[in-house]
Amino acid sequence: MATPDVAAPPDSFDLEVETLIIGAGACGLVAALAAHEVGQDVLLIEADAVPSGSTALSAGLIPAPGTRFQSDAHIQDNPDLFAQDIQTKAHGENDADLVQMMADTAGPVIEWLADTHALPFSLVTDFDYPGHNRRRMHGLPSRSGRELIDALRTRVEALDIPLICGRRATRLFAQDARLTGAQLTLPDGSTETVGCARLILACNGFGGNRTMVSEHMAEIDNAVWFGHDGNRGEAVQWGDALGAKTRHLGAYQGHGNVAHPHGILITWATITEGGVQVNAHGNRFWNEAQGYSEAARAVLAQPDGVAWVVFDARIADVARQFEDFKNAERQGAVITGETFETLAEKAGLPADAVVKTMSDIPTDGRDTFGRVWGPPALTPPFCAVKVTGALFHTQGGLEVDPSTAKVRRAAGGTFDNLYAAGGAACGVSGKGDSGYLSGNGLLAAVTLGFIAGRG
The missing domain is CATH 3.90.700.10 (Succinate dehydrogenase/fumarate reductase flavoprotein, catalytic domain)
Structure with a gap:
């Protein structure tokens, strides 16, 4: 595959939508549901034949404080305590505003997925995860990420949100720091272009790109790669070309x-x-x-x-x-x-x-x-x-504004219409591996995906 690049927009696009989401893991699927709910014209694209991503390889557990599921189990928890647990595990290396946003948003997102989209979440109540001072892991009955991704995809399809698989974004189009669309490559090597008013990068991290892993986290270079091979680092590479800020690229x-x-x-x-x-x-x-x-x-x-x-x-x-x-x-x-x-x-x-x-x-x-x-x-x-x-997956990435999920520019401010979420964005695991608190990956996926989708 050629290195993802950025180019000037073409004279016309094959298709135009309001919100284009690249990547249909848990992050992209949640973003699509959120955008659809507020009336956005959405197109979700996925490189694989069916949505999978790193989510399908995980246990599918999402940490969230203050939910009714905790109340039913007589567990008292709140976002501030959760935020403190995240920062303690990460040695205070995270953006405090980003941590607080995720802690504040996680509970409402879990209940929204349960109430609006009928995902049968339940609380893990029979053992503790290191670093969590409360039992706050929520998952579906099989405790598998495959079930989570399939449940989200089922909702997207039921709501007739366009999801097109077998399309890998290989080029972004930008003019004067504003994103105008993307070029998609089909399995046969042909291409098509999609114009958009908003672009959400939900294409995860770069764990499947061994060159980038060796560059940023050499100490884990000899480990088994247990993530999704589609995690090739396009978000960071596009960000570099666009002049975006990145952070904690050594985190995983x-x-x-x-x-x-x-x-x-x-x-x-x-x-x-x-x-x-x-x-x-x-x-x-x-x-x-x-x-x-x-x-x-x-x-x-x-x-x-x-x-x-x-x-x-x-x-x-x-x-x-x-x-x-x-x-x-x-x-x-x-x-x-x-x-x-x-x-x-x-x-x-x-x-x-x-x-x-x-x-x-x-x-x-x-x-x-x-x-x-x-x-x-x-x-x-x-x-x-x-x-x-x-x-499993990288935790560093594009730096985003916590309140909007818009990508920050190295020169200051944010891009007007470029968003990053999940593994494409810098998460809340500090700058190495020891800062990872159980569930941080899906926490970033569903909270940032939700915020980016809402726009």
């Missing part, structure tokens, strides 16, 4: 709990509920409670870049609410044993080391890695999955 979400070689996400509940990670020598190597994004580098630093997550049947029952975990079981990624010796033998790990590692975990208090423990302890039968580190 990793994950250190991807079943290897199966390539299936193993929920971090296997850790938060009391599991641990051990390396090929049967030894723990870090404080797993820090978070799954940091875990990617920690696991990749171990022999052969792999580890084993060890947990028990009680935790496996919690994990089975996620379709990915059930799929991992079906594919034989989850092994079991009545004793740690049996489990180690099946995993090919030194039994003596595994037994000592597990016996060294305190029943209450802080261990040598700084992780705080309390009951219940692991009990037989025990489970283990071989895992590796992965890059």
